[in-house]
Ligand code: IMP
């Protein structure tokens with residue numbers, strides 16, 4: 041009988057809370073006196089964004105996008121598809137793209153390109169987690185980065201394995217690790 045996966049806490053809820061506050065304060069300082077528009081990437085970033093937005097001491101608006109990633113991660117074109125676009129224009133606005141995790145970088149590279157074309161006043165990237173060892177797109181980085189983590193599959197605080205575990209308060213490592221496809225995403229379909 042296969043044993044159920046174990047969840048090993050990697051980053052506790054209190055570490056997350058402290059870091060989210062730090063990032064929010066940094067954003068509040070950087071954009072002092074100006075409104076910011078937070079763009080969350082569904083679904084993983086929804087919890088990070090919800091906590092972040094309440095700690096930002098500025099005029100704030102919020103929008104969401106959704107993407108699907110597919111195929112082999114051997115080149116950076118055609119691997120990401122837009123599933124849900126923004127509701128409103130970002131032209132002339134201070135946009136902060138909010139993502140749960142920066143992994144290969146393909147998703148953020150794609151999103152940054154399409155948002156840049158829409159001529160925001162500024163475009164920054166906030167990611168809670170960063171796995172630098174997995175990077176395939178070199179020039180993608182977060183302007184605000186919560187934690188750099190090793191190459192381990194993590195769940196919780198919005199991050200899922202086959203749609204499970206998004207509600208965990210701590211960020212945990214799944215052991216044994218799930219089987220991943222060439223893209224580093226779980227093979228199991230929800
Ligand atoms: P990238 O395009 O390879 O950077 O992938 C980013 C997306 O992969 C994230 O938005 C997550 O949905 C997913 N992802 C990458 N690593 C993990 C992980 O460790 N746990 C859960 N999801 C992950």
Ligand code: MG
Pocket residue numbers: 083084200
């Ligand atoms: Mg995901």
